[in-house]
Amino acid sequence: MKKSLLITMTALVCLIGQAWAQNVAVTGVVTSAEEGTPLPGVSVVQKGTSNGASTDGSGRYTISVPGNATLVFTYIGMATQEVPVGNRTTINLAMRSGGAQQLEEVVVTGLASSIKRSNLANAVATVSAEELVGRTRPQTVDAALQGKVAGAVISQNSGAPGGGISMQLRGVSTLTGASQPLIIIDGVYANNEQLGNGSGSPAFTGASSTTHRTTQDQTVNRLSDISPADIETIEILKGSSAAAIYGARANAGVVIITTKRGRQGRTTVNLAQDVGFVTATHLPGTSNWDEARLQAIYGSNPARLAEETALWQAATASGNLHDYEKEVFGNTGTVYNTRLSVSGGNEKTKFYLAAARNDETGIVKRTGFERNSIRANIDHQISRRFDLSLSSNYIRSSNQRGFTGNDNNGIALSYNLAYTPNYHQLHPNEQGIFPDARNTGDNPLAIVERAVNDEQTNRFIQAGTFDINLINEENSQLRFSISGGIDYSNTENQLYLPVDLQSQRDLANPGAVRNSRSRVFNTNLQTALVYNYNLLDNRFHMTTQVGTSRLTNETDLSHEQGLGLIAEQRNPNNAQVPSRYQRLTSYQDVGIFGQQEVNFEDKIIGTLGIRFDKSSLLGDHEKFYTFPKASLAVNLANFGFWPVEQINQVKLRAAYGETGGMPVYGATFVSFDPHIIGGMIGIVPTLIIGNEAIEPERAQELEMGIDLGFFDNKLTLEATYYNKEVKDLIGIFQIPNSTGITQIEAFPLGDLRNRGVELSLGYTPIQTENFSWSGSVQYWHNRTKVTKINVPVQEFRTGFGAAYGTNFFMLGESPTRWYGNPRVPEHPTGYTRYEEAQPDFQMSFANTLTFLKNFDLSFLLHWKEGGYISNLNMLLRDEGGTTHDWSEDDNGDGVVNGEERTGASARYRIQDGSYLRLREVALYYSLPSVVRQSLFKGYVQNARIGVSANNLFTVTDYEGFDPEVSNFGNTPLGAQVDVGSFPNTKRVFFHLSFDF
Numbered sequence: 001m002k003k004s005l006l007i008t009m010t011a012l013v014c015l016i017g018q019a020w021a022q023n024v025a026v027t028g029v030v031t032s033a034e035e036g037t038p039l040p041g042v043s044v045v046q047k048g049t050s051n052g053a054s055t056d057g058s059g060r061y062t063i064s065v066p067g068n069a070t071l072v073f074t075y076i077g078m079a080t081q082e083v084p085v086g087n088r089t090t091i092n093l094a095m096r097s098g099g100a101q102q103l104e105e106v107v108v109t110g111l112a113s114s115i116k117r118s119n120l121a122n123a124v125a126t127v128s129a130e131e132l133v134g135r136t137r138p139q140t141v142d143a144a145l146q147g148k149v150a151g152a153v154i155s156q157n158s159g160a161p162g163g164g165i166s167m168q169l170r171g172v173s174t175l176t177g178a179s180q181p182l183i184i185i186d187g188v189y190a191n192n193e194q195l196g197n198g199s200g201s202p203a204f205t206g207a208s209s210t211t212h213r214t215t216q217d218q219t220v221n222r223l224s225d226i227s228p229a230d231i232e233t234i235e236i237l238k239g240s241s242a243a244a245i246y247g248a249r250a251n252a253g254v255v256i257i258t259t260k261r262g263r264q265g266r267t268t269v270n271l272a273q274d275v276g277f278v279t280a281t282h283l284p285g286t287s288n289w290d291e292a293r294l295q296a297i298y299g300s301n302p303a304r305l306a307e308e309t310a311l312w313q314a315a316t317a318s319g320n321l322h323d324y325e326k327e328v329f330g331n332t333g334t335v336y337n338t339r340l341s342v343s344g345g346n347e348k349t350k351f352y353l354a355a356a357r358n359d360e361t362g363i364v365k366r367t368g369f370e371r372n373s374i375r376a377n378i379d380h381q382i383s384r385r386f387d388l389s390l391s392s393n394y395i396r397s398s399n400q401r402g403f404t405g406n407d408n409n410g411i412a413l414s415y416n417l418a419y420t421p422n423y424h425q426l427h428p429n430e431q432g433i434f435p436d437a438r439n440t441g442d443n444p445l446a447i448v449e450r451a452v453n454d455e456q457t458n459r460f461i462q463a464g465t466f467d468i469n470l471i472n473e474e475n476s477q478l479r480f481s482i483s484g485g486i487d488y489s490n491t492e493n494q495l496y497l498p499v500d501l502q503s504q505r506d507l508a509n510p511g512a513v514r515n516s517r518s519r520v521f522n523t524n525l526q527t528a529l530v531y532n533y534n535l536l537d538n539r540f541h542m543t544t545q546v547g548t549s550r551l552t553n554e555t556d557l558s559h560e561q562g563l564g565l566i567a568e569q570r571n572p573n574n575a576q577v578p579s580r581y582q583r584l585t586s587y588q589d590v591g592i593f594g595q596q597e598v599n600f601e602d603k604i605i606g607t608l609g610i611r612f613d614k615s616s617l618l619g620d621h622e623k624f625y626t627f628p629k630a631s632l633a634v635n636l637a638n639f640g641f642w643p644v645e646q647i648n649q650v651k652l653r654a655a656y657g658e659t660g661g662m663p664v665y666g667a668t669f670v671s672f673d674p675h676i677i678g679g680m681i682g683i684v685p686t687l688i689i690g691n692e693a694i695e696p697e698r699a700q701e702l703e704m705g706i707d708l709g710f711f712d713n714k715l716t717l718e719a720t721y722y723n724k725e726v727k728d729l730i731g732i733f734q735i736p737n738s739t740g741i742t743q744i745e746a747f748p749l750g751d752l753r754n755r756g757v758e759l760s761l762g763y764t765p766i767q768t769e770n771f772s773w774s775g776s777v778q779y780w781h782n783r784t785k786v787t788k789i790n791v792p793v794q795e796f797r798t799g800f801g802a803a804y805g806t807n808f809f810m811l812g813e814s815p816t817r818w819y820g821n822p823r824v825p826e827h828p829t830g831y832t833r834y835e836e837a838q839p840d841f842q843m844s845f846a847n848t849l850t851f852l853k854n855f856d857l858s859f860l861l862h863w864k865e866g867g868y869i870s871n872l873n874m875l876l877r878d879e880g881g882t883t884h885d886w887s888e889d890d891n892g893d894g895v896v897n898g899e900e901r902t903g904a905s906a907r908y909r910i911q912d913g914s915y916l917r918l919r920e921v922a923l924y925y926s927l928p929s930v931v932r933q934s935l936f937k938g939y940v941q942n943a944r945i946g947v948s949a950n951n952l953f954t955v956t957d958y959e960g961f962d963p964e965v966s967n968f969g970n971t972p973l974g975a976q977v978d979v980g981s982f983p984n985t986k987r988v989f990f991h992l993s994f995d996f
Helices: 002-021 129-133 240-249 291-298 302-318 324-329 413-418 444-450 872-880 929-936
Strands: 023-032 043-046 052-054 060-066 070-074 081-084 093-095 106-108 114-116 125-128 152-156 165-169 182-185 231-237 254-259 265-280 333-345 349-361 368-381 386-400 452-473 476-497 512-535 540-563 577-600 604-615 625-635 647-661 672-677 680-685 697-710 715-734 743-767 771-789 794-796 807-809 817-823 831-836 839-851 855-866 868-871 910-912 915-926 942-950 985-995
Touching (some): 043 060, 129 231, 182 240, 231 240, 240 254, 240 647, 291 302, 324 444, 333 985, 807 817, 831 910, 868 872
Parallel strands (some): 182 254
Antiparallel strands (some): 023 060, 043 052, 043 070, 070 081, 106 114, 231 254, 265 985, 349 368, 368 386, 386 452, 452 476, 476 512, 512 540, 540 577, 577 604, 604 625, 625 647, 647 697, 697 715, 715 743, 771 839, 817 831, 868 910, 915 942, 942 985
16 A cells, blocks of 8 residues: 555656646736836846747747746846746736846947946946936936936036036046036937036126136036936946046046837837926025114114115014015926837837927926927848948927026026015016115016026937948857947027116116027047957957047037117117127047957956047147056856855956046137227237147046845945046146236146045845835945145135135145135145035935835935035125024024124035935836726726825035035036025926836
8 A cells, every 4th residue: 555655656746747847838028117118128038048038029028948947037227036937827027127236237348349247347337217217207317317326426506497417426537627427328429518608797798708618607418408218228437447448538437328229029109298396495594684683784874774674664564574585486396298109120120219398397487498309219130241220319408597696797596685685675566667676786576577598409419330240150250330420409598688677777788688509519430340259169258349439529609799788679789789709619539449358258357458549639639648448357156166155246356447638629729819909800819828738637547346246136235446546637827927927728737536435235135926125225435635736736716715615726635625714824725624525425225115016116315425515605695684594693602693604714604515315206006907908998008107206305404505506517626616506496296107
């Protein structure tokens, strides 16, 4: 009996094992957990084998595997997931954006090649489409990166619609040159300049014959033209060790943007609509006046004191007190985003077509941002040897910026509000006539209603790649690639102040109008020969590439201006004092590059590369400058001797590279200004000379790090240390007037060093069918120090002087450290040393939770510690008596805050800009298939609804509109100055998305 039972059980086990091992066809649909949309191109592989498949355009796949198999799902930017098959024949999966580092995603390492992240020797940050726009809808691409890139200081200079962002990667890379990263969009060297229009200057006289670029005009970045919804991935090459292949334009790092493309399979149509509202993040507020405050502000003029006291008493008695700050900045703006995309294709041709409209009104009346975008990306296999890819993008964007910031022209809103008591009467009468402001150059309510600062941009970006597959064998592939593109933008701006405005009436020529035009045309052409081949029984995978590149830029900046207008007339040609200005610039760069990559069985990966660049911006425009690079990555866990199964990745890496930074256009020449000589138009030399021997700035960076993966990458750690030395920093050298000149435009002032640490921890602690949790924690800091100085201690007069905080270039100190009154004669600067404008450190906390199968909750917290700001906005309010705590006595010394803070010491102006901000939070619900079928009868493949928010709350002690502020835009030094910029905003959205 026992023997028969044993035989029977053995037979059953064999039958079960045979059935378990027999292949079954598994099908399913893979979607995005955040958006509910299908994911084409997902890799579905049987674990431990090469048996695999990929999803089609509708996210569907089919694979034949044994019942005891485990399927591994991988996709760029998504967390890799492993799913046991069991007895199932249908496995649907919702993939989440990767909280843990995705080792199989592809990262750019050369101008014509890429590498798996698991083999990468640099800490290259990658932001996927899900991370970029999966939580909420950013206003601009650069704003969407805030808090997501270790090693980056990304700040919102202005809260005006359309943004105004500064981005600094791994510290200070220049003193006066291009401080923003090089932007590459689908291979096109894109324009991301901030071009001033004169709005921050008296009667718009800024941006004159000496320069068209003013730093106080609260301008936008041209990256705001790009629709974030079109982007597939963004890669950030933060330092010279990674960016060296881009040569002389990569000192500030490189941001590589890749837009979405079609995939083979079913045509997918996506329609999405967002509706939202916008309010100010924080308004400092004001307080009521009393006799003591009136005496303090107006007591030096008895007659004025009597007038103001009478006005205050009458307004208080009648209850006619007004919160003008709230009236101007306390409005609610609206946001409407509409997107439509169609993608698909077959094995020969793939396409992605998209149209988007973004329409936002600002928190200040008559301000707003509108962007209309059309994109067409086409990939076509002409034949087995020829491939063609085209990307076309047309954008029409418009901005109504208003007037904020420093009040050089008497009309800036924040400046004037600082001096406007709540008992003054500024509202128009029944005829619509505004009363004059008593304390300021103009009535801020009249400026809101009647002054014009409008801008419109038409932009066309075209990219193309033509590949010729010369050799296409199993172990040898040779490809010749021609790629390039153009970026043309035409921006027209009108500034207008009517004749009867208070600030205009008393002028010799009242009324001002300026029509500005900025035309920027960038081209780039690149050729590369790329050879992939294997050696020694395929143990060594080799990639060799050589190529050339050519970049050109043509810029046409012009304006027509008129002072002394006829009422209601905006034609500058009919003004009493018309004037015209035009500035044409043109330059070109030529580069030659080569790179060799060696991969030994994904165990040891080494790279050597070099680039030679010459440029017409340099003193010797025929001289080539050399920019080498080298890197090594060792994957210890891939060797057979690695003993710890729980640690699946141990990668040691080191990289070295050099990049360059260019002087500004014309820095090699002596400037001339137009002048009337003997009644004839002529030119005279200025007191500024160029430097005909100027060479590029050069950054040399050594980066070292370790990457660890635990429990099949459910827990990952990336740790990086870098040392970045910037040599021959170009700056303005002030010299004694007795020499006959005042300054040298471009002079090598000295060297500085940036050192920093970047840590990224990714985790996926829970991953079940009904609940999953993934997230990341990032930490980074940078320290800057001047290591060599070729000139005496140099003050950078980017701010407003020592009473408010200023910066110095001096040995052993950071050029972004604040100095100011009171004077300290024994110190080399002559002033008191204060805190650093760069943050002590930054951290971000990102988490995504999926629960009840169809709900997704995600959030991003961003903590910036330190980073001191020169808060002139508080000083203006203290002088005007409008600060919310003016009458309080915080230190109990008997002197109220408002009077004490108006002293000469810069201590009261240099303030801590630390904050903890909820950058993004979102909750989405994806309709189950049963509900979709009932509602839409199978026409809708996916449907998703949600709510999200940007900057929902901020915890800070900073006394101003917002601790993210810069009166001077993207300048590398002295930018952290607050003179009443447009307040930052928080934004709440409601989302609806369908896939057909």
